[in-house]
Amino acid sequence: MTITTIIYITLALLIALGFAFFQYLLGKKIRSGKDYIFFALRAVATFIILLLFINPRITSTEYEIVKPELIILSDNSESVTHLNANQEIFNISEELISNKEIESGFQINQLKFGEQLSVSDSLNFKDSQTDIYSGLSSAEDLFSGKQTALILLSDGNQSLGRDYRYFSQNSNTTIFPLIIGDTTNYKDLSISRINSNRYAFLNNRFPVEAFINYSGDKNVEATVRIRSGKLVLYSEQINFSKSQNSLILRTDLPANTLGIKSYTIEIDSLEREKNTINNKQNFAVEVIDERTNVLILTDISHPDLGAFQKSIQSNQQRKVDIKFLNNENIQLNDYQLIILFQVNRKFKKYVDEILKEKYNFLLVSGNKTDWNYLNELGLGLNRNAVNQPQEYFSNYNKNFSAFQFEDLGFDDLPPLVDKFGPLEFDANKFNPLLFQEIEGVNTEDPLIAVSKDERKFGFILGENIWRWRAKSFLDNQSFEHFDDFFGKLIQNLAKNTSKQRLTVDSDNFYYANQNVIISAQYFDENYQFDGSANLKISVENEESEESFTSDLVLRNNFYQFDGGDLAPGDYSYYVSVQGSKLNRTGKFKVIDYNTEQQFVSANLNGMQALADNNQTELYYQDQVDKLIQNLLANDKFKPVQKSHQKNVPLIDWYYLLFILIIVLAVEWFYRKYLGLI
Numbered sequence: 001m002t003i004t005t006i007i008y009i010t011l012a013l014l015i016a017l018g019f020a021f022f023q024y025l026l027g028k029k030i031r032s033g034k035d036y037i038f039f040a041l042r043a044v045a046t047f048i049i050l051l052l053f054i055n056p057r058i059t060s061t062e063y064e065i066v067k068p069e070l071i072i073l074s075d076n077s078e079s080v081t082h083l084n085a086n087q088e089i090f091n092i093s094e095e096l097i098s099n100k101e102i103e104s105g106f107q108i109n110q111l112k113f114g115e116q117l118s119v120s121d122s123l124n125f126k127d128s129q130t131d132i133y134s135g136l137s138s139a140e141d142l143f144s145g146k147q148t149a150l151i152l153l154s155d156g157n158q159s160l161g162r163d164y165r166y167f168s169q170n171s172n173t174t175i176f177p178l179i180i181g182d183t184t185n186y187k188d189l190s191i192s193r194i195n196s197n198r199y200a201f202l203n204n205r206f207p208v209e210a211f212i213n214y215s216g217d218k219n220v221e222a223t224v225r226i227r228s229g230k231l232v233l234y235s236e237q238i239n240f241s242k243s244q245n246s247l248i249l250r251t252d253l254p255a256n257t258l259g260i261k262s263y264t265i266e267i268d269s270l271e272r273e274k275n276t277i278n279n280k281q282n283f284a285v286e287v288i289d290e291r292t293n294v295l296i297l298t299d300i301s302h303p304d305l306g307a308f309q310k311s312i313q314s315n316q317q318r319k320v321d322i323k324f325l326n327n328e329n330i331q332l333n334d335y336q337l338i339i340l341f342q343v344n345r346k347f348k349k350y351v352d353e354i355l356k357e358k359y360n361f362l363l364v365s366g367n368k369t370d371w372n373y374l375n376e377l378g379l380g381l382n383r384n385a386v387n388q389p390q391e392y393f394s395n396y397n398k399n400f401s402a403f404q405f406e407d408l409g410f411d412d413l414p415p416l417v418d419k420f421g422p423l424e425f426d427a428n429k430f431n432p433l434l435f436q437e438i439e440g441v442n443t444e445d446p447l448i449a450v451s452k453d454e455r456k457f458g459f460i461l462g463e464n465i466w467r468w469r470a471k472s473f474l475d476n477q478s479f480e481h482f483d484d485f486f487g488k489l490i491q492n493l494a495k496n497t498s499k500q501r502l503t504v505d506s507d508n509f510y511y512a513n514q515n516v517i518i519s520a521q522y523f524d525e526n527y528q529f530d531g532s533a534n535l536k537i538s539v540e541n542e543e544s545e546e547s548f549t550s551d552l553v554l555r556n557n558f559y560q561f562d563g564g565d566l567a568p569g570d571y572s573y574y575v576s577v578q579g580s581k582l583n584r585t586g587k588f589k590v591i592d593y594n595t596e597q598q599f600v601s602a603n604l605n606g607m608q609a610l611a612d613n614n615q616t617e618l619y620y621q622d623q624v625d626k627l628i629q630n631l632l633a634n635d636k637f638k639p640v641q642k643s644h645q646k647n648v649p650l651i652d653w654y655y656l657l658f659i660l661i662i663v664l665a666v667e668w669f670y671r672k673y674l675g676l677i
Helices: 004-024 032-053 076-082 087-096 098-104 133-144 303-312 344-359 371-376 466-476 480-494 605-613 626-631 653-672
Strands: 057-066 069-075 105-114 147-153 172-179 186-194 200-201 206-214 220-228 232-242 247-256 259-267 280-288 292-298 318-324 337-341 360-367 381-383 385-396 415-421 423-425 430-438 440-451 459-460 502-506 509-511 517-524 535-539 547-551 551-554 558-562 570-578 584-591 640-649
Touching: 004 032, 032 535, 032 653, 069 087, 069 133, 076 087, 076 535, 087 098, 087 147, 087 626, 098 626, 105 133, 105 440, 133 147, 172 605, 172 626, 186 259, 186 509, 200 206, 200 247, 200 385, 200 480, 206 220, 206 259, 206 502, 259 584, 280 584, 292 480, 303 318, 303 337, 303 466, 303 480, 337 344, 344 371, 360 371, 360 480, 371 381, 371 570, 415 459, 423 440, 440 480, 459 480, 466 480, 502 570, 517 535, 517 570
Parallel strands: 069 105, 069 147, 147 172, 200 280, 292 318, 292 337, 337 360, 360 459, 509 584
Antiparallel strands: 057 640, 186 206, 206 247, 220 232, 220 259, 259 280, 381 423, 385 415, 385 430, 430 440, 440 459, 502 517, 517 558, 535 547, 535 570, 551 558, 570 584
């Protein structure tokens, strides 16, 4: 409070006393008790009113004790139960929570993780995947900006996500990894991974690749078999030693009958081997009798041609031929889709045949494209091009509904290059997948689009799409994401089916621990997507005959059903539109596989690497007391007293108004009592 304010308050007090004295005491020779009462009441009321006009600010200080955060992050995956370590997590958590010194020194938070982080202390150890890196990162983000001690209770076995060994804590977080479960290194044979194609062609052979590991000191031999039911299709004797502890088994299997075929790869178990579940693993292949032949017709050599071929042929049911215009032996009717790369007038013979016979085709333009010739074809696509290159970036069209595909991060992909010039296109003929972005400006002009007609025709306005495939590999360490996107584009353009008002998209088989996702689209009588319909799906297990019904949820321009983690078996489904006779049926298979049961012991090396990378100590389940002592002794985790100073104007003190009202009321009632009113 300033000196000026104190002077004002003093003057207010003197004025209040003087005013009350002048009213009730001045000039009276005989002063009664009531005069002094009126004097006091009026002086108090006047002083409060003047004080409110002055409105001084009152400073108050509040103190609080701020405790550091303690996160008990528990592994809730099935592998914990598989290693018989679930009770250890319960006991350690209870010991930490019940410690009086920790309770008084920390703000305790209990979290659990499996595939994702959950804010809960209720552990059931039923999560079918373990992502330790995501659990650590999400917990750290949840308490960012606070001084935090994070105790990780886990067996260290991870089946999903980034390698947690390389997780780095931030400056406010200190990780205390505590490994639970048996850390003994047992001898074990395991099948860690199987690579196979999802599709195979009838009367053909398909490759299978299995990664087999051995843990132990002695030389062992075992037999690997591949079965289809009870029939053994392949068998091989293999040998391991302490130095030769892994191998890759490769073979080809026959595809003799159509449909989804289940196979089992198994390896003999060792004597007294602790975990025999990981000695066997299932996989499935769909045998089909269809093949899509794609022709790439070009007049020039370009890296895009190889990218197209590799991407399309990543699906074994598709075959690609690259032919130049000088090749005289080109039969267009042998192909379900023709890719015209950088069209010019030399293409006239083949373009005329394509348009006349209504073959499906994909047009790819670039710096060598003759746009004057293209404009003459009347495709609903025109560009007044000049002989100058222009970079065109991609912008994802969220309203695209011809088929479903994932956003690859199109906004971050390198630009395609085409000739510069304004584009005119018939919006009634084309459905854009991607729009053009030119020098940071989003346009409504399509970069990639497909036709809305039954005769399929699409275009890509730009060359150098090979850079998209390379960028996708750099981002995902795999070509799979780009190849899946481009494969769906090819699939849409290559099919010759008539329009259907209800379409359903599902995989023919799913692995256990993988969510069963089924998508559907529904169109009105004008073949416009209808987002107001009510679609239901009924799913039945054909072996147990158990069934359930669910609604399909609208997501963007698709209806979607997420069946979660269904039990292994054969299933059939029935999708219907309520209030309509439209329906679709289908089947899928869930293949038995549990990644959480593949571990034979706790991952000591992984947890030790996490501790070393973060310059902390790894604790064992019998070192909880040591962990508690280190927590309490660490100066980073001492409670801190903080003060909060508040400057509050006096007029905000509402009870001062109540005092004024009470004083005036007492004076009024006293006057009433004396008969002065």
